[in-house]
Structure formats: structure tokens, C-alpha cells
Amino acid sequence: MDTRRLFTVFATALGTAGLLVSGCSSGGSAPRASATGSAVAEELQPYYGQKLRWRDCGVEGFQCTTMKAPLDYAKPDGGDIDLAVSRKKATGPGKRIGSLLVNPGGPGGSAIGYLQGYAAIGYPAPIRARYDMVAIDPRGVARSEPVTCLTGKEMDAYTQVDQTPDDDAEAAKLDKAFGTFAAGCEKRSGKILPHVSTVETARDMDVLRALLGDEKLNYVGASYGTFLGATYADQFPNRVGRLVLDGAMDPSLPAIDINRDQTAGFETAFQSFAADCVKKKDCPLGTTSTADAATALKKLFADLDAKPIATGESRKLGESLATTGVIAAMYDEAAWPQLREALAGARRGEGSGLLALADSYYEREPDGTYANLMFANAAVNCLDLAPAFTGPEEVERALPDFEKASPVFGKGFAWAALNCASWPVDPTGTPHRTEAEGAAPIVVVGTTRDPATPYKWAQSLAEQLSSGRLLTYEGDGHTAYGRGSDCVDSAINTYLLDGTPPEDGKKCS
Incomplete structure (x- = not known):
């Protein structure tokens, strides 16, 4: 049944288809500004300065490209990894806000599959009108040099x-x-295998943010995607735009507690x-x-x-x-x-x-x-x-x-929960609080009877984040946005469109 610590949005699995590590320094060179104004280490300039070459995906309305990232951020000159990206450009009307990255969870869920099969079609029309909807398959996942284990x-x-x-x-x-x-x-x-950590994927997201021309990262992450989003915020708090973390994980927990809570x-x-x-x-x-x-x-x-x-x-x-x-x-x-x-x-x-x-x-x-x-x-x-x-x-x-x-x-x-005992690569992460000091308001969503990401995890993450705002859905199922609650959807849509987060502690049913 190998199902523990699989944090994904099951609705996408039926219809179309966690944890925290500290970042590694990429060297001692003095950083300089990238094209979007964010400071970037000298060794990473080739990655932040690359040009995306968009092409038709073969799926109506979608464009695809590939970006390069360091295989190992601690040794940026030690080789690259190719990461697949897709987008559907803002449809209008209304002024374009920027890019909105989406991730459905997993880890291992294809963000591109989620984008093309649901998000760029099923997200509310005003969101799709004013954002370029974007997805990157995380390193090791789907179209991004996928990990393979068994036939x-x-x-x-x-x-x-x-x-x-x-x-x-x-x-x-x-x-x-x-x-x-x-x-x-x-x-x-x-x-x-040694280079598919959540921290490395979060760093990939920042490279993509810059290549898309965005000063800040706007992001909706579901399930494990909340851990990815929180990790990004902790590494790059000043680059946080509008972040929605739906079906939240608690990065402060060790694996045994995560498994028992689940x-x-x-x-x-x-x-x-x-x-x-x-x-x-x-x-x-x-x-x-x-x-x-x-x-x-x-x-x-x-x-x-x-x-x-x-x-x-x-x-x-x-x-x-x-x-x-x-x-x-x-x-x-x-x-x-x-x-x-x-x-x-x-x-x-x-x-x-x-x-x-x-x-x-x-x-x-x-x-x-x-x-x-x-x-x-x-x-x-x-x-x-x-x-x-x-x-x-x-x-x-x-x-x-x-x-x-x-x-x-x-x-x-x-x-x-015994499945990692024989893993051939030593773990690089440890549980710890995720505070993202200095980040703009981050909306954390929890469902009271969520099976995969228990509600108390959302409460904990919202408390840890210096700017966390807890939005509660009193109901069943995994995650809340787009699952039938007008109250939840309205609060998140307002935040994404206007930048106004819900009041901390707001409850919906």
C-alpha cells in the first residue's frame, strides 16, 4: 500500500490525472541584481539570465519550454538539470497581474498535468483573465528528468x-x-536522487520567477505544494507575492509524527x-x-x-x-x-x-x-x-x-512508514519551524476533516509563518479551494486579484 506521506490532490488523480530542508550556500561571491531587481549570486547568473524559448505544446492554448537549473546548487558549475515548464497566457479582460504558479502536491504530482488538465480550465475566469497560468514539473517528476525505480x-x-x-x-x-x-x-x-529535495525545487521556482519577469512569486500550492510554497517563502521572504497554501503541511514535524497524524x-x-x-x-x-x-x-x-x-x-x-x-x-x-x-x-x-x-x-x-x-x-x-x-x-x-x-x-x-529505511541517499533535511520573516501575507487553508493533511497542520503552519493568515473550511475531503465552498473561493479569489488576504481565523463551511 506504500501510501504514507503521499500528499496530492486526489480529485486531479481521478479526473486528469512531505519535508523541510535548510538551503545550501551557492558560494561566497558578492550578489548582483538580476533583470528583475532581485539579488543573485554570481555563480547563478547564467541560470537567472537564460532566455526561455516558448513553443506550442500541442495542447490548445498552452505553450511549453525547458529551463536549466544547477543539478547541485552547492556546485553550480557541476552540471545542469532540464526542467519542463508550461503556461497559458492571461486571457483578459483586465490588467495582467503577472504569473501564477500552481502545484498539485505529491510530492511527485505533475504540475504541468494539473495545469493543462484542470487549473488553466477550472480556476475562476477572473483569475485566468489576469494571470498567466504557469506550472513547472519539479526536478525528478514527470517531464523534468523523472526518477524511475521499477518496471x-x-x-x-x-x-x-x-x-x-x-x-x-x-x-x-x-x-x-x-x-x-x-x-x-x-x-x-x-x-x-541526491538532488530532488524540496529546497532545491523551491530554488528552481525562484529561477523561473525571474525568467518570467516577475518581481514576486504568486503561487497556489495544494497539499505537499504547501510545503514547497512555505519552503520558498522561508528562503526568499522578500520575493513572496500572493501565496495560497491549501491543505497545509507542518514542516516542524519529524517523519514519524507526520505518518501518525496522517x-x-x-x-x-x-x-x-x-x-x-x-x-x-x-x-x-x-x-x-x-x-x-x-x-x-x-x-x-x-x-x-x-x-x-x-x-x-x-x-x-x-x-x-x-x-x-x-x-x-x-x-x-x-x-x-x-x-x-x-x-x-x-x-x-x-x-x-x-x-x-x-x-x-x-x-x-x-x-x-x-x-x-x-x-x-x-x-x-x-x-x-x-x-x-x-x-x-x-x-x-x-x-x-x-x-x-x-x-x-x-x-x-x-x-x-518503513519505506525510507533502506534509502540509498542520506536525508538532507531536518524538521524545523518555517517563519518566512518579512514575507507579505500568506494564506494558509485547512479543512477540518482532511485525511491527508490534518487540520492541525494548517493551524501550526499559519502560526509559524510570520505573516500567515489561517482560512478554515469546516468540511470533508482533501484541500478546499475550488471544491464547492463559495466562502473559501471568494476569500482566495479576492486575495489573488486584489492582494487583500482574508482575516486571520476566518471560517467557512
Whole structure:
């Protein structure tokens, strides 16, 4: 189920498709002004001074280009990395404000895929009228020298490994699977693995800001994209324009706390789903209580662990894929009807519905190939923070806390947090407060029953940021902007268009 610390916008995964490190000095040369007035170190001038050559993307209305960045900012003369960029120019009417960068999360989500498949079409018309909508695939992701780890067949096997081991032999098999995954990443992408941190991606964003001709960075980041945006603000507070951080992460937490908090978040989301489900006469988990629904789901998982069921293809649905399918639907309450239908099918011995949900989560194509989402996700997470656990014994000791956080998902989530233990590159980041002293007002958005980025993370990030403004959505699902709340959308649109942030602590439903 390898799903921990995957912070992405599930709606985009269905429809179209974390953590903090301190920056490295790029040398001791005196900085000089770039074309946009920002100070840039001498060694980085070739990057800040390059010219973007835009071309038609082959997708109506979009332009594409490639920019270069240092592979290693600590050694800017040690080689380049090519990063893919796309934009859709402001449509008017109204005076153009500048560029608006968007990122959907992950880490590993394609920002270009999100832009072309949703943001440049689904964002409110006044926003699209006055901003060039822009996306850059982060280093190691999608079109930007993507990290690769396993073949399609190898990923199929990996996603089916039992992540709720019942004995030492099963625990050893899971630990070995994580090691095989990590070894595959090193074999196929060893050169880039040390250089896909969030700090480096944030520095890439500043290069792009300058190349776009913007004095300040305007940005909407969702989920893990909030961590990226907060990291940018902490490094370049004087270059912060209008930043929206929706579905916020807490950069001050170590990996084990992130994983345990997320476990509790998915439990909260499941309780909301179950409360809705039991009111319906056809609820596949019963119609009595949420407690009975949880018991029924745990029994289904146990049955699938003992005997996987047919799916209509060569893969069978076991506990791991079934759990991932359920988790996937927790991201968006609009997926609850699909989940009810899939659970009903599984109880009849038909696994195709839950398998389809799991495949959407993993970005598996019908031909058996995978996008690089899960590869980049591990590469960034394992570089950004020290692993939650270094071996099976530590997982065993933590199980009671995880199972307390979620009686339904706790065991599987705890074991999934072992995935960075065998990572071939040492982590470069440590958890710490992110204050971005001197930055313009930054809007931090939290949803009270968000499964992937628990609400308390948004509260914490807004408190840490010197200019943070907390906007609360009292509801279900992952992230809030553009998901049906006129109150949330109006507050963010006003901020992006006029520069007026919402009052700190504003609540919407």
C-alpha cells in the first residue's frame, strides 16, 4: 500500500490525472541584481539570465519550454538539470497581474498535468483573465528528468506485497520489498536522487520567477505544494507575492509524527464516510453504526488477506490493494458513491472496483505502465526527512500508537512508514519551524476533516509563518479551494486579484 506521506490532490488523480530542508550556500561571491531587481549570486547568473524559448505544446492554448537549473546548487558549475515548464497566457479582460504558479502536491504530482488538465480550465475566469497560468514539473517528476525505480510488472508485484505482516517472515518480506524498491531507484536514477529535495525545487521556482519577469512569486500550492510554497517563502521572504497554501503541511514535524497524524486523519475521514454510508439502505458495511461499519471493513480486509478475489484481469485483489482503494476515496467525498459500489462488489467476490480506485491512486495505466508519481514521492520524502523507522523492530514498538490513531488503518500505515529505511541517499533535511520573516501575507487553508493533511497542520503552519493568515473550511475531503465552498473561493479569489488576504481565523463551511 506504500501510501504514507503521499500528499496530492486526489480529485486531479481521478479526473486528469512531505519535508523541510535548510538551503545550501551557492558560494561566497558578492550578489548582483538580476533583470528583475532581485539579488543573485554570481555563480547563478547564467541560470537567472537564460532566455526561455516558448513553443506550442500541442495542447490548445498552452505553450511549453525547458529551463536549466544547477543539478547541485552547492556546485553550480557541476552540471545542469532540464526542467519542463508550461503556461497559458492571461486571457483578459483586465490588467495582467503577472504569473501564477500552481502545484498539485505529491510530492511527485505533475504540475504541468494539473495545469493543462484542470487549473488553466477550472480556476475562476477572473483569475485566468489576469494571470498567466504557469506550472513547472519539479526536478525528478514527470517531464523534468523523472526518477524511475521499477518496471510495470515489478510495480504490480510491489503494490501487492502484504503490508500488515502477521509474523516475522511476512515482516521480512515487506522490508525486503522496500529495499528492492530503493535499489531500483538507485540503479535507474542514482545521479538525480541526491538532488530532488524540496529546497532545491523551491530554488528552481525562484529561477523561473525571474525568467518570467516577475518581481514576486504568486503561487497556489495544494497539499505537499504547501510545503514547497512555505519552503520558498522561508528562503526568499522578500520575493513572496500572493501565496495560497491549501491543505497545509507542518514542516516542524519529524517523519514519524507526520505518518501518525496522517493515520489519524484517514481515520477521521473514514468515520465521516461511514456515518454517511450507514444512513443508506444499500451500505455495504451495514446500516447500524460507524463502529459496526469499521468492524465490517476490517473483516473484509482480513478476508482478502487470507484469500484475494478476482478482478477480471491477471491481478487479484488482496488486502494491500483493497486498502489503497479505500484510502484513495477518502480524499474526496465525491468519490464515496464509487467506494460504496466498489465495497459492495468486493463483498460479492468482485474486486475490479477497488482495484480501479487503487490504480488511480498509483497512476497505473491500463497497459500496465505507471507514471513516476510513486517513484518521485519516495525520492523526495526520503531525502527531505530522516526515516520514520529504521527497521521492523521499531515498527513493532510503534504499532499500539498507530492502531490507537486508527483501528482500521493503523497497522498498515505503520508498516508503510518503513519505506525510507533502506534509502540509498542520506536525508538532507531536518524538521524545523518555517517563519518566512518579512514575507507579505500568506494564506494558509485547512479543512477540518482532511485525511491527508490534518487540520492541525494548517493551524501550526499559519502560526509559524510570520505573516500567515489561517482560512478554515469546516468540511470533508482533501484541500478546499475550488471544491464547492463559495466562502473559501471568494476569500482566495479576492486575495489573488486584489492582494487583500482574508482575516486571520476566518471560517467557512
